[in-house]
Amino acid sequence: MTLAALGVVYGDIGTSPLYTLKECLNGHVPLPIVPENVLGMLSMVFWGLMLVVSVKYVVLILRADNRGEGGVLALMALALREAGTGSRKALFFTALGIFGASLFYGDSIITPAISVLSALEGIGVVSHRLDPYIVPITIVVLIVLFVLQARGTASMGKLFGPVMLLWFVTLGLLGLYQVVQSPGVLAAINPIYALRFVVHHAWQAFVLLGAVVLALTGAEALYADMGHFGRPAIRRAWFGLVLPSLVLNYFGQGALLLANPKAIANPFFLLAPSWGVLPLVVLATVATVIASQAVISGAYSMTSQAIQLGFAPRMDIEHTSDTEIGQIYMPGITWFLLVAVIALVLLFRSSGNLASAYGFAVTCTMVMTTLLAFTVLGRRFAGIPRLGIFALLSVLLVIDLLLFSSNALKIHDGGWFPLLVGVIAFTLMMTWKRGRALLNDRLHQGELPLEGFVEMLESSPPQRVEGTAIFMTGSADRVPHALLHNLKHNKVLHEQVVLMTVENADIPYVATRERVAVRRLGETFYQIIATYGFKEEPSVPAILKLVKELQPELDLDPMQTSFFLSRETIVAAKYPEMSLWRRKIFALMNRNALRATSFFKIPPNRVVEMGMQVEL
Structure with missing residues (x-):
């Protein structure tokens, strides 16, 4: 697992x-390549790794798990549970969580671009005549990477661990060789060098925090992927190999620069002997493809969670593994990311230029995570006073805010790109959530209470027809619109009627034994309430299989069962509650959302859709 x-x-x-x-x-x-500057920057990078990654994420934030799952949306769900629904605090936590998740899409675009570009720039160390081919080769590698997403990561994933093990061992050995040549570079472990640099170059140090944060990118992945591997495996990998390898490599680059300031042209690849540069370029390219794969998979997972939590419309989700539920493929997200990544490579053309755009989204998400952690972590450390946890989080929040403020200076140099992506994603998510809430309110206004309706209908029923009718409804205590429309227009009722509601919980997974609740409403009426976590995908056939075990007398023969759903068309109200532009966006998203038939995996040849217009 490690x-x-x-x-x-x-x-x-x-x-x-x-x-x-x-x-x-x-x-x-x-900066001039002199010992004062080199040791100062190394000290800042080292203590950034120790405080932000080791203390904040590995020691503290990994404790904030939602039944084993991590990530900013899982943290938001925990904070909302503490705050309660409907309060101003809940709205604040929702905004923090969704904006943090939105910025992740900007990170998902920049990471493949800067990683693959920086690896292939090692070609220039071999020969500068190859420089014109760096961008075209980068685009080809990225296209291949995204095309392969449809095959899933199951087969490629088997190679990821050994390749990254080789990568980190190589990082450590390259750095160790240079550190042995110049052991004095280890003095940078002393924070006095960072403090001295800050005192003597206060403004430069603040601006350069925007570059220091590049060493910390990926820290959110430790938390986001906790559900796949567990807290112990992530901690063992960090302290056992990753942290020592990174520190050795950074210090090795520093030792090389102290011995040969001209190596600043590309200090990483110049760590290797001349015969090893080309193999190192190949290994680095493979490692960056793996890094890109991880962030692309994270975008899939984030989108899937947003759909289940009600912040995004239904989308096409394909499972690429028969055993791992987390391995999914989303065509729409894939092609959006590919187009955006290629545009980014063509626009910025080098990893140095992209570094200006990188960091803003990461640091902003770090701030969101720390703010949400104040609410969640207070009770997670037995024997440690909450005041002590809050004091430590406050120090870490100050560091996050310094990193964020420094990166905000880079907005005009490229930081505008992830900010723009984040703002667009945030607007779409919040518009969808608001639109669905208003739509549900409108639908509830025309619904009848379920209590008493069944008794009335069974006491004087219309014409009954053979088979079972399943009416999908979002409200467990109201009569579905599809049922009312069926009675109004067709004037018939099936022999057995089932009202099915699929609900989403604020936990990642729901145990199978807690998945389904069946209630008999009358002689021929049944109610099914199925509950899914925000990392699960609902499946009506799977629900019916569980129902058959709980209620064997209910006839659910597929050939005798019909599904009735409502399909809403949004029209302008006389006195709208949404602004015109948001209403148009919501209507567009609603029209293009994946049909409920596909999302709930209902057999399409057994579905009857009842159309209706709703004013917003």
Whole structure:
């Protein structure tokens, strides 16, 4: 499990040495390559890894699990449980969680672009005549990567762990060789070097925090992927291999620069002997593809969770593994990311230029995570006073805010891109949530209470026809519109009538024994309430299989069962509650949402849809 975590969780942060120190010393604020500056930047990178990644994420945030699952949306669900629904605090937590999740899409676009570009830029170390081919080769690699997503990560995943193990061992050995040559570089472990650099170059140090954060990108993945591998495996991989390898490599680059300041052109690849540069380029390219694969899979997982939590319309989700529920493929998200990533590569053309865009989304999500952690972590450490946890989180929040503020300075240099993606995604998610809430209110206004309706209908029924009718409804205590329309227009009632409601819980998974509740409403009426977690996909055939075990007398023969659903068309109300632009966006999203038939895996040849217009 630790080896698997190494292959998926640490791809992003594991490829940061390709560009971090180069950007710290030779980026938008070039520094003279002198011991004071090199040791100062190394000390800032080292303590960033220790405080932000080790203390905040590995020690603290990994404790904030939602039944074993992590990620900003899982953290938001925990915070909402503490705050209660409908309060201003709940609205604030929702905004934090959704904006943090929205910024992840910007990160999902930048990570493949900067990672693959930085790896292939090693070709320039072999020969500068190959420089014109870096961008075209990058685009080809990215296209192949995204095309292969449809095959799933099951087969590729078996290679991820061993390849990343080789990568981290290589990082450590390359750095160790240089550190042995110049052991004085280890003095940078002393935080006094970072403090001295800050005192002597206060403004430069603040600006350069935007480059230091490049060493921390991928920290959110430790938390987001906790559900796949578990807290112990992620911690063992970090402290046992990843952290030592990263520190050795950064310090090795620093030792190389102290010995040869001209190596700033590409300090990572110049760590290797001349015969090893080309193999290192190949290994780095494979490692960056793995890092990109991890963040793409994260975008799929994030979107799936947003759908289940009601912040995104239904989309096509394909499972690529018969055994792993988390391995999914989403065609729409895939092609959106591919187009955006290629556009980004063509627009920025180098990892140095992309470094300006990188970091803003990551640091903003870090701030959101820390703010939500204040509500969740207070009771998670037995024997430690809440005041102590809050004090530590406050220190970490100050660090997050410093990193975020520094990266905000890069908005005009490229940071606008992830911000734009995040704002668009946030607007779409909140518009969908608001639109669905208003739509449900409108639908409830025209519904009849279920209590008393069944008795009335069975006492004086219309014409009964053979078979079973299942009416899908979002409200467990109201009569479905589809049932009312069927009675109004067809004037018939099936021999058996089932009202089915699929509900979403604020936990990742629901136990099978708790999945379905069946209630008999009358002689021929039944109610089924099925509950799914936000990391699960509902399946009506699976629900009916469980119902058959609980209620064997209920006839659910597929050839004798029909499904009735409502399909709403949005029209403008006389006094609308949504602004015109948001209403148009919601209507467009509603029209293009995946049909309920496909989302709930209902046999399409057994479905009857009842259309209706709803004013918003």
